[in-house]
Amino acid sequence: MKNKIITLAVLAEARIDENRVAFSPTQISYLLNKYSNLKIIVQPSKERCFKDKDYLKTGAQITDNLSSADIIFGVKEVDISTLIKDKTYLFFSHTSKVRQYIGQVIKDKAIIYKKELLKEVIKKNITLIDYENIRDASGEGYRYLGFGRFAGIIGAYNTLNLYLKLNNKQQLPRAFEINNYEQVKKLISKQNFNKLKILLTGSGRASKGAIELLKLANIRQVSINDYLNNKYDEAVFCNISAKKHIERKDGKDSSYQDLILNPHEYNFKVKNYLFDTDIFIACHYWDPKFPKLFSSKQINEFKNLKIIGDVTCDINGSVPTTIRSTSISKPYYSINTDSMKEIELGNKGIAVMAVDNLPSELPREASEEFGNNVISEILPYLIDEDDGRIDRATTASNGKFFSKFSYLNNFIN
Secondary structure (H helix, E strand, C coil): CCCEEEEEEEECCCCCCCCCCCCHHHHHHHHHHHHEEEEEEECCCCCCCCCCCHCCCCCCCCCCCCCCCEEEEECCCCHHHCCCCCCEEECCCCCCCHHCCCCCCCCCCCCCCHHHHHHHHHHHHCEEEHHCCCCCCCCCEEECCCCHHHHHHHHHHHHHHHHHHHHHCCCCCCCCHHCCHHHHHHHCCCCEECCCEEEEECCHHHHHHHHHHHHHHCCCCCCCHHHHHHHCCCCCCEECCCCCEEEEEECCCCCCCHHHHCHHHHECHHHHHHCCCCCCCCCCCCCCCCCCCCCCCCCHHHHCEEEEEECCCEEEEECCCCCCCCCCCCCCCCCCCCCCCECCCCCCCEEEECHHHCCHHHHHHHHHHHHHHHHHHHHHHCCCCCHHHHHHHHHEEECEECHCCCCCHHHHH
């Protein structure tokens, strides 16, 4: 494609609370200078974190009409009615995690949306490439793209703010009100959290972002052994990889690869760390076929646990208290641990933070970081020669699902 004129388009996000974008104006300018055969269209948006006029200055065309585009970049859920026949779309569709809903009567609006989206993709002969599935070829499947770092940063920040709220202490301004990460860092570094034990799960971008924020908050990281066996007068946290804390129900040797093949034979051992934990921040990867980290019946055994910050935000997923997602404007709710029903936020039950678009609280920095990764890790393989990463992430093309995602036929029919 080196000599062919290629037109890229940047979508205006459909969600009213979504202000991120795949490319910043600075990145658009860079691309137009780097690739002489590239044209770029940007849909106008009043919600986007960067202004239309800033894109116009780069030489991009500002228009609602994307009919001339070859490849269209979004971030989150698209407006299904606007999908254009025979185009290539890249966005987070999150449609590969619907296997558990096959054959079920679906009432959840988010799952119904995914079903209708995939039907339209097949009907309109669209090539759908899901950012979430752009991974390397290794068994671990390293993801090249994600907003995970900022999800972890804001998730940890919101969770600590929830602690301040529940303990009648002065809360910090919300990150979206500040809209500047440097200012967030200055504010959190002035805080003093005493006698707190925080458990953090995960080993990817989100957990690294959460660790970054917790350390800025002067919360010391301790080893797994120290966390389990010591008491502290200061705030400390421990980071564990959920996939390394697994056990087979029959007592045989366990491995992550075996967990993938035989998930029903496994339990997570994360619960062993929650008996003496005050705050749990979940940043781990979880597949619907995996067991939950702990059961709803076990929650009352965790006597000190008062707050869960679920950065993963898998509804009815690995963390039983995440019965719904929350919004940036209303980020918290509480759960009665006996009935597992939502109750008014307060000191009873467990308080939950489960915002599903956390990076949108710092959209400019999050978008810049994401766009840089798209430019370095995706575009060369999308417009020149693919090394396999684009093919592996292609959910559907030419009116059918790729073999890896063929199970989606059973989901939409």
